[in-house]
Amino acid sequence: MEALAVKSALRITLSYGAGFGFILMARLLIKLTRPDIVADGGRPAFKHSTELLDEYDFIVIGGGSAGAVVASRLSENPAWNVLLLEAGPDETILSDVPLFMAALQKSPIDWQFKTEPSDTYCLGMKNRQCKWPRGKVLGGSSTINAMLYVRGNRRDYDLWGMENPGWDFANVLPYFIRSEDVRIDRLKWSPYHGFGGYQTVEEFKFSSPIVTKFLKAGRELGYPIRDLNGEYQTGFMKSQGTLRDGLRCSTAKAYLRPCRKRKNLHISLNSYVQKININPFTRRAESVTFKTEFLGVKTIRTKREIILSAGALQSPQLLMLSGVGPKNHLQDMNVSVILDLPGVGENLQDHVALGGTAYLINNPDPTGPSPGFVLPKSLTLPAVQEFTTNKSGPLYGLPECEAMAFVHTKYSNPSDDWPDIQLFLASYADNTDGGVFGKRDSGLTDEYYASCYENILYRDSYSVLPLLMRPKSRGKIRLKSSDPNDPPLIYPNYFDHPDDIKVLVEGAKFGYAMSQTMTMKSMNATLNPYCSPECLKYGFLTDKYWECQIRHYTMTIYHPVGTCKMGPAKDHMSVVDKRLRVHGIWNLRVADASIMPTITTGNTNAPVIMIGEKVSDLIKEDAYYEDRYWFENSVRTR
Known part of the structure; x- marks a missing residue:
């Protein structure tokens, strides 16, 4: 019966020709014949908004190339409850197929952003606007990108490290290696590659x-x-790619599926964050307000930290909507100013x-x-x-x-x-x-x-x-209005x-x-x-x-970076410090492509995965010393 269904589906598929009808029917064929791709049992469990706790130790905003890594690594500690909020749905079947990469753009799992019209570039495009695809799906842009694995140049990171100790090539290379499971035979003994990590790397x-x-x-x-x-x-x-057995290996597949049985990791899909609630007197990030698909707006508190991993376009947008950014622009948008941080949204590179x-x-x-x-x-x-x-x-x-x-x-x-x-x-x-x-x-x-x-x-x-x-x-990135539903x-x-x-x-x-x-x-x-x-x-x-x-x-080539620049406090255009903490705000970090001071030499997905790996260790270190401080002081006061 299945063979007959496959044969019939193939006939229907071919009648559509070399276009989207073909791809839609190919989806049916995959469901019928490739259980290794469908693999529902291997996907993480998702929490309905009514099942979420009122408070979590850590809230990660954005389940993309960095956010999925951070959520996975922080939930390794069973004593911490971690909430991952993703604005989009789970990965689709078609996103696994390398050839269908182009079909994912302008689809429901793409934010479908456009640049503002220009008279000096994109002159052959409609309304002189460039299309800027971004992943609106678990795995983020790692689920819709070209899967190319490129780390960048050692000089890129040595340049970062000049103002941000700990981010030079010698210090970031171990995180590339830790993340990687290279499956290219001739690289088996290379000191520049890792084996057994979450992120598999293959040739197509x-x-x-x-x-x-x-x-x-x-x-x-x-x-x-x-x-x-x-x-x-x-x-x-x-080309080398983020692939597993020839199929796309997004960070959702690489980092979240292996920890799907962890009780302390909650993933909420179709949960669009509208604001980070920051106390205007203490300047502490206290909670997150987000809109769910069916139950409207919900607010959840954090005990420890909020990690913003919404990407180089939406991380600065969300900071500005939350009152952190260039003062004059926020006032023009009728946003209450919590902190005048002029570098938010600036330094955009591609x-x-x-x-x-x-x-x-x-x-x-x-x-x-x-x-x-x-x-x-x-x-x-x-x-x-x-x-x-x-x-x-x-x-x-x-x-x-x-x-x-x-x-x-x-x-x-x-x-x-x-x-x-x-x-x-x-x-x-x-x-x-x-x-x-x-x-x-x-x-x-x-x-x-x-x-x-x-x-x-x-x-x-x-x-x-x-x-x-x-x-x-x-x-630069700017707000269109104070409405979080408006694109930047x-x-x-x-x-x-x-x-x-x-x-x-x-x-x-x-x-x-x-x-x-x-x-x-x-x-x-x-x-x-x-x-x-x-x-x-x-x-x-x-x-x-x-x-x-x-x-x-x-x-x-869909590589926007730099809009929440990492740098010391003396650099008035920097947004986060070397530990990716937002300057002047407590309990809030940014971890994604936006923190890059300068763009890397090559595709940016692998560096963003590295950023997720490194910030996870920084958060764990800071939590350890904070807990130790409170413990020692509580002992002294007894």
């Missing part, structure tokens, strides 16, 4: 043939192929990229396999059967970044091993899916997409996305500093240089000549041409 199960060519082209340009999470960062590698480059593959052997990734060829009966029956095939792939590189432009010194450009080497381009995902997720206008890709739809192509690693421009105002201020566009132009030129290597020429790879006709007036491939392209197809 499926690779397109073009990946080998990407790596060979890197060698031709003088770059080594190496583990970019090892001793050195400059070079090329096949890895901005050039999207949309399509290098057409003119395969000299048309009878051979396609070297790239074409979506309609992957959403087929054989591909689904491979996934459901053999646990293999293209559904285990991430065409958006099958390989990556860290390279140097003329603006950085190669001897420093501190690359200023990261490359996503994609086995497809925006033309190859006919606009099903790329156009939709980027928010491109119909006119812009047509001008670029109408003549090359579904043609075999690859793409090289250059990412700016160390932007000098700084953006996002001003990334891309390219405010002129050096940023110069470096990114060099990154685009590096991508073109790759196409001129003997390896890529063997596929007769040619850059799409149609894109952005308005840029051709500057001369094809000139610096001005690339700048025009960048300003039109401005792409976020």
Whole structure:
């Protein structure tokens, strides 16, 4: 009977074509044939709001890349009751499948934020607004991101450590290692990787043939192929991901499922925090007010601390809604000021990229396999059967970044091993899916997409996305109003500093240089000549041409950081100290990407997991000394 149901589902699925109908039916197939993905018995138990206690030792706001880690680690102490509040639902079945990553954007588990309109970037997007996806789901953005595992550069952390002792590379590396369970055989004996940690790291199960060519082209340009999470960062590698048995391994799966039987950890889903209640006289964070799905607004007290892990957009938003932030802005929003902390919402940084480059593959052997990734060829009966029956095939792939590189432009010194450009080497381009995902997720206008890709739809192509690693421009987050249901105002201020566009132009030129290597020429790879006709007036491939392209197809890689900057009290723009305690407020910490003083060199998910690991130890240490202090003083007074 099950086999018949699967066969019928496959027929229905295929009738929908290479789009969302296919994915919806694939969900049914997974439920029928992959109990290892459904795994309801392995998921943590969730508390209905009526079952919650009135008071907890610790309240963690946000169950994302850091919050899930913190809740898991703090609940290791059976004497502490820990409450984790997550605004979204549990992970979906589809979120486990790497290929469906793009389909998770603009879905109910995405906050679907947008930047404010701009006249200098995102010019090819609707209303000149960049889309900024953020995970509204247990696991946060680790449940909807590209799963790429990149730690960053040792110099990133040594720079942090100059003002924040304990955050240099030597002190944070043990937390990366502790968190990790690497399952890549050649890294088995690496001193830079961990084994037996909660967060599994693997290479993607499926690779397109073009990946080998990407790596060979890197060698031709003088770059080594190496583990970019090892001793050195400059070079090329096949992408490493937060994966387990080829499937997504979010922090919810990694950190919360193993502790699902702990009686002292309560997880409340669909619980949107509206305010942290801070006593205006003592400046102590005393409770949290949140809105539940069915029972309205609820307030719960804390005995010890509140840990804010809502991410780089919503952590500063919630601080401001709670009366902590720039005084003038709070007054303009009619928010009662508890503490004038001008750095809240400032210092916003992101890895901005050039999207949309399509290098057409003119395969000299048309009878051979396609070297790239074409979506309609992957959403087929054989591909689904491979996934459901053999646990293999293209559904285990991430065409958006099958390989990556860290390279140097003329603006950085190669001897420093501190690359200023990261490359996503994609086995497809925006033309190859006919606009099903790329156009939709980027928010491109119909006119812009047509001008670029109408003549090359579904043609075999690859793409090289250059990412700016160390932007000098700084953006900000502001409240739209005092209503917590309003999204924050996002001003990334891309390219405010002129050096940023110069470096990114060099990154685009590096991508073109790759196409001129003997390896890529063997596929007769040619850059799409149609894109952005308005840029051709500057001369094809000139610096001005690339700048025009960048300003039109401005792409976020979803790495916002820095809006609750870590720093000493003498830095008036810092928000938290080296132990991630909010300056001037008792019992309140921030632990997520917002505390980064400067953005790391590479994807930010792994560093945020590290932050969750480290702050958990800091909280435990502080609790130990506080308890010891009270015990010793109580003995003296007897």
